Amino acid sequence: MDDANSLLKAKGICKAFPGVKALNNVDFELKPGEIHCLMGENGAGKSTLIKVLTGVDPLDAGDIFLDGKAIAPKSPHHAQQLGISTVYQEVNLCANLSVAENIFIGREPLRFGSIDWKEMNRKSQELLARLSLGIDVTQPLERYSVAIQQMVAIARALDISAKVLILDEPTSSLDAQEVEKLFGLMRKLKKQGLGIIFVTHFIEQVYDVSDKITILRNGELVGSYETVNLPRVQLIAKMIGKAFDGFESSCKTLKLDILQERRNNFLQVRGLGHKGSIHPFDLDICKGEVLGLVGLLGSGRTEVARTIFGIDKADSGEIVIEGQTVAIQSPADAIQYGLAYCSENRKTEGIIENLSVRENIILALQAKLGWMKHITKKRQDEISKKYIALLNIKTAGPEQLIKNLSGGNQQKVILARWLLTEPKLLILDEPTRGIDVGAKVEIQKLILSLAETGMSVVFISSELDESVRCSSRMAVLRDRVKIAEISGEEMEEKYIMQTIAGV
């Protein structure tokens, strides 16, 4: 074994949570002076791997070696003592304490048994100066930007132990300039022989800074590659899990019909943006079309939907619905204009578990009518029975509790709820996530038939083939910017992947 050359090595890591195999026999190797990117879609097992390496979760099987010696981190604190420090996406510091305290808390310099504030402040100043950061260390941390807080977290991590530094999506809340500053720091640390594990969703950043890429998918190791030898398209294909060659695009018949019938614009978006989540974008949605939003996770798909629907209040741009400029300040406004939004978190934002199917269906209608209007039990029954039949919801009856339904059927109930309000534009965010193949096809069919009746649909999905099959047109997002629109013949997976990758 060439352990002599590896700083951190994990072999055959397995970790299961109730019902899920989060990591299955995963190997990982980090060399000193290397920036190593860990890539994968949501649920691929990146964060589980990091949690296992840093002792947050115990591993089920496998070995971890640091400098060739077997280690078993029991807690984040223990991992730190061994030499593995982590800086998380949400800065894990105490914002109410001063910068210096945040660096030294738990290890404060003492003088005659009491904390030596002078020494602590001096040392912190020195430490931050080495990271080219000249700030007042006696100020509370909350006074500084997230970027600086992150640097402070790194300073703390480095001062405790300097062998392996794990950065878990550190850039997601930083702007371009701040990212550049962070990368400068990372390169500096790399030269000092530190091993850095870097987790990010931003493809550009991966190629900007990393030496090596390890890709995980569904808890399995896809492979480790030198960054320079892995083209972007390949990277994306490996992350999404599509064999790239010989893939025939299929099933385009329906959507071409729709395309030909393309009628007037229903909704026009001009320069709409929300600072920190999505750059200003333009978007046209026609009547009776299915517009797909594609891009990697974190590329801004959901943010586009949230901004249009008024959940995140847009701070620039305007929305025109059927020729009228409208001000959508809140989801309630959006609903009044005939918009509907099924969020991606079915469990937390969609269904109400302990209510029956009927009650879940009626909910949005009741909200639209106002709470004072009584809908008779008889009418409720009629409505719910109609939709149960229409959407083919498999349930013992309208009075069944929704939590006893399968994921696909729960999704249909939510769809029914929104359809009942007769929306003109339906935004579906990952409607097929976590449901079985049969149900997926049914929901896809349903979307297409809704579009045929003249409803506009915005369809967000992580599964490219599904988007291709359903959409008549696509908007591509990367790093929170809308970068392209694709329609017609161009809509096949290879081209889309290339667009996402930006080559």
Added chain:
Amino acid sequence: MKKMQLSYKYINLIITVVLFFALFAAGSVLYNGFFSTQVLLNMLIDNAFLIITAIGMTFVLIIGGIDISVGSVIALVCMLSAYLLEIQHLSALIVIPLMLLMGFLFGIVQGSFIHFFTIQPFIVTLAGMFLARGLCYVISIDTIMITNSFYQFIATYRIPLPFDNYISISVMIALALVAAALYLNNYTKFGRAVYAIGGNAQSAMLMGLPVGRTKVLVYGLSGFCSALSGVVFSFYMLSGYGLHAMGLEMDAIASAVIGGTPLTGGVGFITGTVFGVLIQGVIQTLIMFQGTLSSWWTKIAVAFLLCLFIVLQRIVVSRKERTKSIS
């Protein structure tokens, strides 16, 4: 700009201190004989036990918890010491350390329930409150007078100060505790860990701080402070009775909040708490000098103050959030 930013955390503290002196000045103008050092010292004498309790409470609030058992613990300490001194005829030198130990352990047990079973502190200390109050009546349903000579001596002893002023031994105890708490808060790892945990317990854990130990110890400290307060209270009342110190926990919380310690954790000032107590003292004194108002007007004044300070805190927090989202 920097100066303005610097002050937001201290706004309540500053207002409290200013208000205290303003009220004192107002009293001095309105009433003859109000403006004297002894009036000031009397506030300390009458509220020494509240200062002691409120300091323990401040630690609990900084960590983001709450302890509503303190009033009952004081009553239990009074009752039990009266019983041990008068009926069992134990020496005061045994009884006092025993009471302090009991209070500390009482707090430790509450803290352990809160930490290890992750139960809300309100519920745990509510149970503690009922338990301690109930135990008082197990000992006796009547008042037990304390005639022990040591207690009598401390209760009546006046420490002379220049210009014919004096303070009680209780005040010395309270001031010593204030000094110790200030040191503990600012110059020890324990004190800083308390702030860190109150700010963000998850982060504190990830930074490797002993979260569990600190939390349990803070409740232990609060228990100890209420026991000490109970001892001081028994010097003051010279009796044990099941209805002693009813609702004192709320006075302690009010003092801390008025002194700039929000219930949200992570922020808090020992000095502020002392002034929080003194403000209540000065209002009491004002009402006493006024002569016709019932002493319950103190509560009404405190209610207004609390309301004012909570609104202020809210404004400060929301302004902070706004500046954060801009920057």
